Amino acid sequence: MVSTNRNIVLIGFMGVGKTTIGHELATLLQRPFIDLDQAIEKEFGKTILEIFSKDGEEAFRKKERKLFGHIMNKENYIVSLGGGAFLQKDIQRQSLEKGEVIFLDISFSAWVERLPLLKKDRPLLQNKSHQEIKELYHSRREVYTNAHHTIHTDRLGPLQIAKEIKKAIQST
Ligand SMILES: Nc1ncnc2c1ncn2[C@@H]1O[C@H](COP(=O)(O)OP(=O)(O)O)[C@@H](O)[C@H]1O
Numbered sequence: 001m002v003s004t005n006r007n008i009v010l011i012g013f014m015g016v017g018k019t020t021i022g023h024e025l026a027t028l029l030q031r032p033f034i035d036l037d038q039a040i041e042k043e044f045g046k047t048i049l050e051i052f053s054k055d056g057e058e059a060f061r062k063k064e065r066k067l068f069g070h071i072m073n074k075e076n077y078i079v080s081l082g083g084g085a086f087l088q089k090d091i092q093r094q095s096l097e098k099g100e101v102i103f104l105d106i107s108f109s110a111w112v113e114r115l116p117l118l119k120k121d122r123p124l125l126q127n128k129s130h131q132e133i134k135e136l137y138h139s140r141r142e143v144y145t146n147a148h149h150t151i152h153t154d155r156l157g158p159l160q161i162a163k164e165i166k167k168a169i170q171s172t
């Protein structure tokens with residue numbers, strides 16, 4: 001039994017599995033699920049790629065802050081963020097104050113195996129060299145370690161990871 005009413009907020013690098021595992025965790029804990037990127041796409045009526053190319057990243061980030069604020073006025077949700085959301089100071093502060101923040105960690109070598117699946121719909125992975133992506137991974141990883149809990153995901157499937165999250169929350 002997970003007793004907290006706080007929203008459970010999943011953070012981590014692009015492609016680590018926040019959206020996939022968020023769904024799995026919501027089913028496991030029987031809680032409602034919100035993917036912040038999907039909520040943003042719905043508001044704009046466009047895909048993330050279209051928002052970045054037509055409206056620009058700043059418009060995306062502004063909507064990200066606004067919708068996240070609305071979500072954190074509710075309780076009991078499983079919330080998957082986009083990989084850059086937690087880098088925004090407002091989002092980081094609200095999620096740490098009001099939520100239970102879970103960092104889904106993955107080694108860079110395991111992540112690189114997944115890269116071919118990700119490139120086509122992640123605007124920030126396009127037109128970047130391997131070295132630039134590696135630097136982005138490491139600089140963001142440092143920020144993600146501010147989370148309340150860290151789950152190492154290498155070699156685990158989504159259901160196993162969801163069960164690890166449940167255990168981590170129960171132990172607090
Ligand atoms: N634990 C996992 N093991 C293997 N592949 C995974 C795992 N979690 C997610 N994936 C795959 O990785 C890709 C990115 O997953 P996604 O949930 O969109 O990540 P994020 O929301 O963090 O960007 C998808 O193709 C998904 O099927």
Ligand SMILES: O=C(O)C1=C[C@@H](OP(=O)(O)O)[C@@H](O)[C@H](O)C1
Nearest residue numbers: 013014015037082083084122123
């Ligand atoms: O890391 C980022 O800045 C982004 C990550 C994406 O979400 P995922 O982490 O779910 O891929 C999406 O929000 C957008 O492409 C920007």
Ligand SMILES: [Mg+2]
Nearest residue numbers: 018019037082
């Ligand atoms: Mg996602």
